[in-house]
Amino acid sequence: MSSLCPFAKGAIGVGGVCPMKSSEKNKESNNNNTNKEGKEEKHVEEQKIGPATIPAKCPYGYDSETFKLGPLSCMICQALLYDSSKCMPCAHKFCKVCISRFRDCPLCGADIEKIEPDTDLQATVDQFIDGHARIKRTQSSSDKGEETVDAQGKVIYEDVSMERGAFLVQQAMRAFRSRNIESAKSRLGLCAEDIREQLKVTEDSEELCSQLGAVLGMLGDCCRSMGDADSAIKYYEESAEFLSKLPKKDLEVVHTLSVSLNKVGDLQYYAGDLQSARNYYARSLEVRRQAVKEHLNASSQVIDLATSLAKVADVDRNLGEENTAIDGFKEAVECLESLKLDSSEAALEKKRRSVLDFLQNQLTENSSHVSSSPA
Template identity: 25%
Template structure:
């Protein structure tokens, strides 16, 4: 039986002529490097001076529309057939594009992944939510589309809780999504919304901790984010309580990770600032 040249069905995907030589994802808006005519994504080829495939000097580029037709034909014949497998395929290529900074391609591949996941009614809501959350980050952080990012975070949370028994909710995924959504609101100074989202993240982390789905430091990280927003809102008393609470929770010495040490240091500094402001107000 002949094997697929891309390695589909074997679990070992191979490098192939349809992959971008820079990001290794399936070429998006396929473009030839000149004069060698090796294939790249249109967004990837611009920074290439020596071709990653053949080593020749790159003197320019040209779009190659017929190459996309070849990709479509090949995927129809040899690509993943099952809806979930197709979703995972596009998700994998989205990550490849994202790692190399080709965010328009990554965004398009996340859309394709979501379409495939949603077609399969038996598919995990968690996978759909994670995919949405990753795309929301790209929309917000890389494509400067805050409103779209916000809507996708909102939908990602909705996927996790819609029609799901509370006992079966993945609180870790929910907490991560709330944290990212809160960071979006914080970045545009929408502080009250950010505080509410970080509070939701903290509650989800606490539930995850009870179920053994995360460690105590993850819970502290959510409280830390909430405490920082409380400071920005001028709610120093509430912030002080949160900072003192997380300092009591964090272990000391070698038991603390680098993240934990950083949170402890910043919390102590923030408490010092709050004490200074309180003393000034009293004098």
Template identity: 60%
Template sequence: MTTPVCPFVKASRPDESSTKKCPFGFDSSTATATNNIKNNKPSQPQQQSPSPVVEAKCPFGYDSQKLKIGPLSCIICQALIFQCSRCVPCSHAFCKGCISKFKDCPLCGADIEKIEDDEKIQSLVDRFIEGHARIKRTQEIDSNTENNKEEAVAESPKNKTVIYEDVSLERGAFLFQHAMRAFRAQNIESAKSRLCLCAEDIRDQLEKMGNTSELCSQLGAVLGMLGDCCRATGDTASAVSYFEESVEFLSKLPRNDLEITHTLSVSLNKIGDLKYYAGDLQATRSYYSRSLNVRRDAVKDKPNVPSLILDIAVSLAKVADVDRSLGNEDVAVNGFQEAINLVEPLKLKSEESGLQQRLDSVLEFLKSQIVVKEAEATL
């Protein structure tokens, strides 16, 4: 099962800076997702700002930067409980999809006589998700004098209101991280549910903010992971549908952003993979070729980026492999050789050690394909 990459925290490519940057502007080393709020908070009450903002904190102790397990988590998949089910007689609660695989309670070891739905806890989880990262606590001050503002705030609960609004996009990262946890634990329905909410949030933000590259790449990646979920359950038709939606959306955007280009090419390759397993080699070659063309266009603007060149080599190998299966051996060999010619001269910097292993692996595979042809020629 492929481990997905969170689109809400851009992992540095091996050829880029090692510093990880979040597209939402969060700095995990110095701040939390409430920085946008805190930056607008005056150090002292001012007459021009009668409504100082108090930092919103999760009442259950969840921290999206560290994603610690909280009381609403399933200890099996370590994600937020989905379709909460309670074991009888021990009353311990888990995701329905997780606990259904056990005969004994994984928490206490008691025999499970039956499993019952727990709508009360599930309702609490759903309300928690709905409010996460949408809470803005504003203290309304009606006092007429400057001197008793703080006293008025402290002593008048009626003046305090809780307003729910999108104060940040941390909710998207939060949902996606829980989806990844559920996906790794093969709790696919939980992952799909969180991803669907995540996609809805991103679409809402797109309407408000326009097609920013960060939001577009995020939606493309979320749709792609929904495709991965469907593929994991054997629902090929739905998987292709999600991947195609990702491709259709990203294809409308300018391709001057590497994140968008990368997500688009990956989605095209995944459709090609599914067509390959279905035995439709012509369709497979078409999607692989489209992915190759996207990557070729990307390298025109950044010709000296090793990771992009390596991506092209991988795409060339995928197309060549299909050509070989179609009986076009000479075309296939030419494709493998073109890929070798691209990656063999690459010289990586010392800080690109992570890319070196991938480079060596790809080059070894490409040369093995040429050797296969040469061995057949000598027989």
């Protein structure tokens, strides 16, 4: 991933310089004839290299390698500002959700008397997202070089920049970890919108379907954290829909698909709809069974399989199917006991041990229940 301003990629004809930096372009037009020959040679070289490889410093301080955003980032969540606000009287600026948790300014320690929205700063952040972190629509040969605009004169975007996608997802993850869920949801929503637009052009793109499936799953996590179970289920189901279209050779796709199905099952389980929960758990189990068959040496898949067996068995027990539940718990135990991990897989061993302890406790509880039952 380069450290260039993404706007430079769309800056054909301006030597890869950020279009926001128009003053520098004006300076170039006023250069004397002495430097003209050298600049023409440089321009020819830039055309050979391509504008995306020409160093260009974004005036907003964007650096896609380190994701340093300067004045556009919140010191608390370390992500792009969302619902920009300033605490008074010191006027230091943060995301509204972030600063609302404090009584004193985290930067200067001053008492916060009130919090005011900073609409101008938020407008700059929005401009940054729509400009510096986005690539303009690819034009056909008939209108090449012209911006495409809709009826309201707004620029339409088409192609998904991996750099933009990575940027938005990272900002979302930072915000999510800091419990700024609205910010995370907003960034992921933009990313999903980009990918959906591109899928209209390349419907069968496995890469785009994989990306969208992952982003939709994260949107589901945001809704779940916000207590919106219905929206979470909608996103998880749509995530599973896209991921189900893909070949199950990629273990990351398999894992994301099975997790999305399990999360729908979890939400249905806690809502009291046990039969629906079992259906989703069973679908996840089938995906993981197939993955273990195709990837015999993937230890993580064996642990995932045991986890799914445990989930289905737990629901069976709650549905009164005790014998079926015991069979499921025992199969899961056998999977984990036969799994041999080496010293380099300490994290997996910890997870294996945790799931195995749970399963053995379930079997122990059943034995105690049977022994204490009347003859």
